Amino acid sequence: MSAKDGAAILVVDDEDHNRALLRAMLGGQHRVLEAANGPAALELLGAEQVDLVLLDVMMPGMNGYDVCQKIKQRAGEALLPVLLVTALSEQEQKNLGLQAGADDFLTKPVDRRELLLRVRAFLKLRAQDALIRQQLKQLAQLQNTKDEMLSLMVHDLRSPLAGIISHLGLILEDAPEGRLREDAQAALRGADTMRDSLEEALQIRLLEEGHLPIARAPVDLKALVRDAAATLEPTARRKRIQLSTTVDGEAVASVDGKLVRRAIENLLGNALKYTSAGKDVSVAVRHRDGTVEIEVSDRGPGIPAELKRRRGRRLLHPAAVGGMTDAVLPPRTVLVVDDEEYVRTGLTRVLRDAGYTVFVAESGEEALEMLRRDPVKLLISDNNMPGISGMELFKEVRRHWPHTLRIMLTGDTDPELAVRSINEAEVYRFIRKPWNNADLRTIVRLAFDVIVLEEEKRKLLEIVRRHRARRSLGEATPDAEAELLLLAEADLLDT
Numbered sequence: 001m002s003a004k005d006g007a008a009i010l011v012v013d014d015e016d017h018n019r020a021l022l023r024a025m026l027g028g029q030h031r032v033l034e035a036a037n038g039p040a041a042l043e044l045l046g047a048e049q050v051d052l053v054l055l056d057v058m059m060p061g062m063n064g065y066d067v068c069q070k071i072k073q074r075a076g077e078a079l080l081p082v083l084l085v086t087a088l089s090e091q092e093q094k095n096l097g098l099q100a101g102a103d104d105f106l107t108k109p110v111d112r113r114e115l116l117l118r119v120r121a122f123l124k125l126r127a128q129d130a131l132i133r134q135q136l137k138q139l140a141q142l143q144n145t146k147d148e149m150l151s152l153m154v155h156d157l158r159s160p161l162a163g164i165i166s167h168l169g170l171i172l173e174d175a176p177e178g179r180l181r182e183d184a185q186a187a188l189r190g191a192d193t194m195r196d197s198l199e200e201a202l203q204i205r206l207l208e209e210g211h212l213p214i215a216r217a218p219v220d221l222k223a224l225v226r227d228a229a230a231t232l233e234p235t236a237r238r239k240r241i242q243l244s245t246t247v248d249g250e251a252v253a254s255v256d257g258k259l260v261r262r263a264i265e266n267l268l269g270n271a272l273k274y275t276s277a278g279k280d281v282s283v284a285v286r287h288r289d290g291t292v293e294i295e296v297s298d299r300g301p302g303i304p305a306e307l308k309r310r311r312g313r314r315l316l317h318p319a320a321v322g323g324m325t326d327a328v329l330p331p332r333t334v335l336v337v338d339d340e341e342y343v344r345t346g347l348t349r350v351l352r353d354a355g356y357t358v359f360v361a362e363s364g365e366e367a368l369e370m371l372r373r374d375p376v377k378l379l380i381s382d383n384n385m386p387g388i389s390g391m392e393l394f395k396e397v398r399r400h401w402p403h404t405l406r407i408m409l410t411g412d413t414d415p416e417l418a419v420r421s422i423n424e425a426e427v428y429r430f431i432r433k434p435w436n437n438a439d440l441r442t443i444v445r446l447a448f449d450v451i452v453l454e455e456e457k458r459k460l461l462e463i464v465r466r467h468r469a470r471r472s473l474g475e476a477t478p479d480a481e482a483e484l485l486l487l488a489e490a491d492l493l494d495t
Helices: 016-025 038-047 064-075 091-100 112-174 179-209 221-238 257-273 341-353 364-373 390-400 417-425 437-473 479-492
Strands: 008-012 031-035 052-056 082-086 104-107 217-220 242-247 252-255 280-288 291-297 314-316 333-337 357-361 378-381 405-410 429-432
Touching: 008 016, 008 038, 016 031, 016 112, 031 038, 038 052, 038 064, 052 064, 052 112, 064 082, 064 091, 082 091, 082 112, 104 112, 112 179, 179 257, 179 341, 217 221, 217 257, 221 242, 221 252, 221 257, 221 280, 221 291, 252 257, 257 280, 257 291, 333 341, 333 364, 341 357, 341 437, 357 364, 364 378, 364 390, 378 390, 378 437, 390 405, 390 417, 405 417, 405 437, 417 429, 429 437
Parallel strands: 008 031, 008 052, 052 082, 082 104, 242 280, 333 357, 333 378, 378 405, 405 429
Antiparallel strands: 217 252, 280 291
């Protein structure tokens, strides 16, 4: 490596021969700058990009400790290594150097090998420090870009979403009981969830930036908690979850009531989302060590999987099909798995109208329980769900029910998820939400075409197997099977 390509090292010493000696020891590997005193060194640092300083301690005027302190002040948080070169060996002198900010010491007479090793080590540290700072700068830029995109997204989605919610409300005002009203209610629940998510994302960003004003005032937390729980009570009833509140005496605190209520509703909403039917969710207000503590407890995914198994299942299908039984399932059966009710309702309506028999499950655990009782032909599942994920569900299905075709329908933005789901779980198709109903019906129709072909292939392979077994025993093949055998052997012997 030539001096032109090497690092810039500043040698500061009032003795000419000492500077010449250090320059010679560096062996032309680095670009060496020289200064005979402290002021000259500081002037050079202002004009040149320096990577490391070799600084003598005993100099007239400004000594090495003072120069080191000035260098470190100018460098700020960036790492500019300063190695003090001194003939002093007392611990007190080293302590003075450390107080001034020195990174290391070299004792005169300087050993060339030690010099080169220490210089190399500190140049490596400086390079790593520069890399980390560059990465932090890039991360900050990415964070700013993300924040700007979030603001634009919230702004651009608010108006059309407000229109959707408004028109759905108008439809519900006049819609009679029946299918239209059910569809509008499901759509409105989905739109409300999207609106709440947008507002929550915006509130979080404002909080992070310190732009969200916090209006503190005395608040009755007892009433606030009960009001928040009452808001989520319909959701709890719909999921057959017991929602309870406990308040330990009077609880008044100086807080921003709106923010605290939003936080409680958020926690309760997540708890209800990830808690199985028949379980309970509670929110308690307690006095502890002079503070008021609000605690939301649930029995969500933290409980061992075996304790979370759900019993029972639901069939969404016209009444003519009949209720759930242990009979053999119809041939065009689809199991839809998603933790969001409006997604399950929407998919079920689309597929039911296309003539499929649709089963639904709220979680991967419930789906596996249903499959153990009655396997289906096609499985459509979300990925991000309470408990086991869609990917884990597909792997289990691949292992135990390999003939059940698998489609992932998810809003997950991980770019690697599609590749992983195909490679690890052998999914038939990967679809991102929101879906197009016509496209979904086409994909499902093609999936069942594949299912039929695979079933026929397995039947023909079984005929070939039986024929070979009979031939090995010297038995005749029935005429009906012989005709199929010609086709089977022609198409499948190489598979």
